[in-house]
Amino acid sequence: MKRSEFESWTRAELDAVESALEAWVPASTPACLGLAMRYGVLDGGKRVRPLLVLAACQAVGGLREAAMRAACAVELIHAYSLIHDDMPCMDNDVLRRGKPTVHVEFDEATALLVGDALQTLAFQLLAEHRLADEPRAQLEMVKLLAVAAGSRGMAGGQAIDLESTGKVLALPELEVMHIHKTGALIRAAVLIGAACGKPLAETERAGLDRYAKAVGLAFQVVDDLLDTEGSTATLGKTAGKDSKQGKPTYVSAIGAARAKELAEELRSDAQAALRPLGSRAARLESLADFVVLRKF
Amino acid sequence: MKRSEFESWTRAELDAVESALEAWVPASTPACLGLAMRYGVLDGGKRVRPLLVLAACQAVGGLREAAMRAACAVELIHAYSLIHDDMPCMDNDVLRRGKPTVHVEFDEATALLVGDALQTLAFQLLAEHRLADEPRAQLEMVKLLAVAAGSRGMAGGQAIDLESTGKVLALPELEVMHIHKTGALIRAAVLIGAACGKPLAETERAGLDRYAKAVGLAFQVVDDLLDTEGSTATLGKTAGKDSKQGKPTYVSAIGAARAKELAEELRSDAQAALRPLGSRAARLESLADFVVLRKF
Numbered sequence: 001m002k003r004s005e006f007e008s009w010t011r012a013e014l015d016a017v018e019s020a021l022e023a024w025v026p027a028s029t030p031a032c033l034g035l036a037m038r039y040g041v042l043d044g045g046k047r048v049r050p051l052l053v054l055a056a057c058q059a060v061g062g063l064r065e066a067a068m069r070a071a072c073a074v075e076l077i078h079a080y081s082l083i084h085d086d087m088p089c090m091d092n093d094v095l096r097r098g099k100p101t102v103h104v105e106f107d108e109a110t111a112l113l114v115g116d117a118l119q120t121l122a123f124q125l126l127a128e129h130r131l132a133d134e135p136r137a138q139l140e141m142v143k144l145l146a147v148a149a150g151s152r153g154m155a156g157g158q159a160i161d162l163e164s165t166g167k168v169l170a171l172p173e174l175e176v177m178h179i180h181k182t183g184a185l186i187r188a189a190v191l192i193g194a195a196c197g198k199p200l201a202e203t204e205r206a207g208l209d210r211y212a213k214a215v216g217l218a219f220q221v222v223d224d225l226l227d228t229e230g231s232t233a234t235l236g237k238t239a240g241k242d243s244k245q246g247k248p249t250y251v252s253a254i255g256a257a258r259a260k261e262l263a264e265e266l267r268s269d270a271q272a273a274l275r276p277l278g279s280r281a282a283r284l285e286s287l288a289d290f291v292v293l294r295k296f
Numbered sequence: 297m298k299r300s301e302f303e304s305w306t307r308a309e310l311d312a313v314e315s316a317l318e319a320w321v322p323a324s325t326p327a328c329l330g331l332a333m334r335y336g337v338l339d340g341g342k343r344v345r346p347l348l349v350l351a352a353c354q355a356v357g358g359l360r361e362a363a364m365r366a367a368c369a370v371e372l373i374h375a376y377s378l379i380h381d382d383m384p385c386m387d388n389d390v391l392r393r394g395k396p397t398v399h400v401e402f403d404e405a406t407a408l409l410v411g412d413a414l415q416t417l418a419f420q421l422l423a424e425h426r427l428a429d430e431p432r433a434q435l436e437m438v439k440l441l442a443v444a445a446g447s448r449g450m451a452g453g454q455a456i457d458l459e460s461t462g463k464v465l466a467l468p469e470l471e472v473m474h475i476h477k478t479g480a481l482i483r484a485a486v487l488i489g490a491a492c493g494k495p496l497a498e499t500e501r502a503g504l505d506r507y508a509k510a511v512g513l514a515f516q517v518v519d520d521l522l523d524t525e526g527s528t529a530t531l532g533k534t535a536g537k538d539s540k541q542g543k544p545t546y547v548s549a550i551g552a553a554r555a556k557e558l559a560e561e562l563r564s565d566a567q568a569a570l571r572p573l574g575s576r577a578a579r580l581e582s583l584a585d586f587v588v589l590r591k592f
Binding site: 026030081084087090107110112113117119120127128136140142147149150157160176 | 322325326327328329330333376377380383385386403404405406408409411412413415416417419420422423424430431432434435436438439441442443445446447448451452453454455456458459472473476
């Protein structure tokens, strides 16, 4: 896919995701909860996960309305995890997506509730409207999201992260942490997007899954590189915080040069895995480029 | 229903709920997350919400396996809310269900993750197995739970609670807070239990809904009375903390004598609302007695 074509697709989809989140994250809630939820979600972030949902849905010819709800649901899970992760008892960070973090802008109790309510809203979005011809496919989306976000997925990865701070992890242990912490939700984004269409052939599904796993790991390798090499202004979050907090990263485990090679290998692997899907997967292919080549 | 009969039903169901939670809250997770999740959920609590789910399911002749999963899902949402609510940035409480709170026994970061992961697990339980003849009924359960737990339900109620601390609320405002904070999830427990069976006639559904709303409010009125009149040892949580923290309660708003009358009125109303369901609703009727007459 031509770069300009990918960029205009991305721009249009980011606008559509923003509008959908605008519509679905409620402003009118008791107290100021809705306001704080909107602060934590709207107007920020790369939205890589929603783009993966939408591209995967398009690759399988799935239903757009379903994919847009699923894309927002995945993004809400991601946003809630960032808000809780930034709280003083976790990473204690003050800057996220170029703005003060939710607990800084509001307070800790509000940040706690905002994260809680955004997680709930993710599941509500997947359940409250008919999203698939087959309600069973819709339940499958709920299950994929729950397993990816839960104790054997993202939350489990956060727990490993907590336990690992200040330790040196070997590469396999680091990989286990990231497969949970970042990888599970990115993988779910692709599989949920694909669940918006007709059931896939086994080779197609296996290819998508291999793609999703490789992109998930590549995302984290590049995140670790950017934490070392990027600036706070470009990243919109505090640069260099992982090493300052003594967190094991790909850079600390294998060095920056090898981490860059690894990101490249994962990109190639991800793109090779898409072959069974043919040209329909062009956007997913370009997203792997984006994940690895991004500067923020 | 005879009191002894109700008590033996309750004992058997509480054992069944405990076994189900034992089986479904995973011990083997990354790091110590599973251990802390089990600490936060197992072996404690009145389990009023699971009993309501099970009794409502039985009142409509629904599927037991579905109701048990739904009962545990509702209890997980309740348990997560208590764990987050006890954290230092919220109520800062050290005792819950007769044990040190999760952030005291483990630490704050773990308590945050435990709450997050228990919420996710609630939705996973509802989605990962076939629970109803009609998958659409199962999606309806996910929706009921999400709406009840979210920003227009329980989390919204917590936000009103935060904003109201130190204020005097008039009775209607107090009621709005509790309809969200406690009422929404109790109401959902009844409706989710009923969703495990065949669709109800409109009078039956309306009756159950009126019952559920009245029981939810009665529960909170009695909670406020017990906070004033109960002891920490009996309650298993810190007695007198609402008034100490300047929280508006039914006792502060209308006095203990009127609050007791109100609880009785709500009990009568709840039980009257069950009439369209006939004798099948005997356990729900007894549960209204339990909610109002309990000493803990």
